[in-house]
Amino acid sequence: MSGQNKILVIAEHDNTAVKAATLNTVAAAAQLGGEAHLLIAGWNADGVAKQAARIDGVTKVWWADAPHLAEGLAEPLASTLLPIARDYTHILAPATAYGKNVAPRIAALLDVAQISDVIAVDADDTFRRPIYAGNAIATVQSHDAIKVITVRTTAFDGAAPCGGIAVVETLAAAVDGGGVQFVGREVSTLERPELAGAKIVVSGGRGLGSGENYMATLSPLADKLGAALGASRAAVDAGFVPNDYQVGQTGKIVAPQLYFAIGISGAIQHLAGMKDSKVIVAVNKDPEAPIFGVADYGLVADLFAVVPELAGAL
Known part of the structure; x- marks a missing residue:
């Protein structure tokens, strides 16, 4: 990796x-070598x-503050970033x-082309990313002067949140809001x-x-x-739980220490979102369910009998 690289991480x-996702992205930036802002x-x-100035591996923090x-x-973030963007070789x-x-807006x-969902850094211009719902890994080389990259956070251990002594420098916020206006947000409280960051996930399916x-x-x-709850797309589509519970290619990508897949058949779409979990436990009454192909421990049984028994034994 080149020591001449200058990397900007958007926190x-x-x-x-x-x-926490920012710490994983800083860790990916560290693999590029050079200076990380x-x-x-x-x-x-x-x-x-x-707080950002204390993250290990960060040498400078740009701080833009505006309503x-x-x-x-x-839109306003990209307009604010643009004056300094060409000073960097990589934006993550x-x-x-x-x-x-x-x-995508920055790219x-x-x-320049965006390189999405990077899981490994082979060189400062060469990266690996999953395709076909994670069934194949593409190696992508970019000759763009500035590489705009999104990082799959589960593929990189987070940088230490302390140990750094970065300088904080003010960046003027763009006046132009990009023609958009914030109207409102509905936030689920759990x-x-x-x-996305839980160490244990209990997911349910159809x-x-x-x-x-x-x-x-x-x-x-x-x-x-003390686990987070997740769900397959089939369970979300059936209205069992809100869509922010969804694990999978079109949901959240997770890689907890322990993942329970209960009543989940194991469609490719779901496997793409959880197969990097450290330990996978599957419960399904169908012995041919694809989920057993990735599970470390599988139990062919009636989930309505087994799961309460397991919970009671803990």
């Missing part, structure tokens, strides 16, 4: 604290900028809903861990039969384990 945060764009986010940056909208964002919103404004069965069967187990 995901909530104006109070840096999100971080952009904090928000409102009343001075505390976040100070129209409060909600993380892609996490492959979360936030990063997937911001990175378009810079007239007492359990956030799905085999649970209904939303009532989903909650009655899985909640006691998740409560005992």
Whole structure:
């Protein structure tokens, strides 16, 4: 990797604290070599900028603070970033809903191709990313002067949140809001861990039969384990749970220490979102279910008998 690389990481945060996905993206930036900077764009986010300055591996923090940056909208953020963008060889964002919103606009404004969902860095111009729902890995080489990249956060261990001594420098927020206006946001509040970053995930599928069965069967187990709740696309489409529970190619990509797949057949779409989990436990009454092909432990049984028994034994 070239020591001449200059990397800018677009931080995901909530104006109070840096999100864990940012630490994973900083870790990916470290593999490129060179100098890594971080952009904090928000409102009343001075505390976040100070926190970001302590992240190991970050040498400078750009801090842009303005009311129209409060909600993380892609348009004003990209306009704010543009004056400094060409100073960098690489611009990285996490492959979360936030990063997937911001990175394409930045790439378009810079007239470069975006490299999405990177899981490995082979060289400063060569990266690996999954395709075909994770059934194949593509090696992509880019000759663009600026590489705009989204990072699959589960593929990189997070950088240490402390140990750094970066300088914080103010970046003027763009006046132009990009023609967009924030109207409102509906946020689901959960007492359990956030799905994308949870160490243990208990997921349910269509085999649970209904939303009532989903909650009655899985909640006691998740409560005992301190786990996040997830679901297959089939369960979400059937209305058992909201779509923010969905694990899979079109949902959240997770890689917890322990993943329970209960009543989930194991469609390719779902496997793409969880097969990197460290330990996978599957419960399904169909011995031919594809989920058993990736499971470390599989139990062919009636989930309505087995799961309450497991929860009771914990």
